[in-house]
Amino acid sequence: MINHEPAKTYIGQCIYCRVLPTPEDPLEDEHIVAFAIEGKDVLEKASCRRCAQKTSAVESRAIEQDMRGIRTVLDFPTRHRRKRSITLPVEIVRSNGEVAEIEVPLDEYPQMFAFPNFPPPAYISRAEYHGGIEVTEIQRIQANRNLDSIAAKYDAREMAVYGLKYYKDWARMLAKIAYAFAVRAKGLDRISAKYAYVLNAILGVADDVGMWVGCDDQNKLPQFQSIDHMCSLYVENGELHARVKLFSFPQAPEYHVVVGKLS
């Protein structure tokens, strides 16, 4: 489990490309779960700048775009506090049939959160796989609001919030969380670059994230209500698997990541 007490673990090597630091290219600290969604645990000196640029681009698409609602509602940290929006977009159909996009204040925003559900990792299911990742369903958590009175206020007979746009980045981010967590738990030496299955998907070298990341409708992580993130590892046939849950809402999907083979 992560994020209860902030923990720092010194690594001293890029966990992605394994480069060692030089005076021109020092290493950066790497959050296991991004700081922007309250990730507290850090691998110290664990990412070179090139790899950090790649992983943070993935995370910012998933987090700054697709998680806007919850981040603002829960008041998560942002490095650009002034830019934080205090309204969020909602698409409505007015009583005369006209479709409009309106901005509503947070306390009227109908959705708390949306999570992508994926098929099981293709590596496990042995399903035919052609790259990328599919979304099977979007799991929505409604905000606790009186939607009828909000709809009446805007003359809306239907209200819809935007779906998820960057689900492949979600999957790549989940792969990164599982991998970074595994590095902390097992040590970089035990996860050789050759057998770190998720590494190419994390860095965007291969479009194979659906091979390693997915959902299997099982709940192996403890169930409790909080906004913490959870990750646990287990080994099966010498391979390292992770279960990851972003935010511990009971309704939030639990993701399965096949991290790699241990050496």
Ligand SMILES: [Zn+2]
């Ligand atoms: Zn690197």
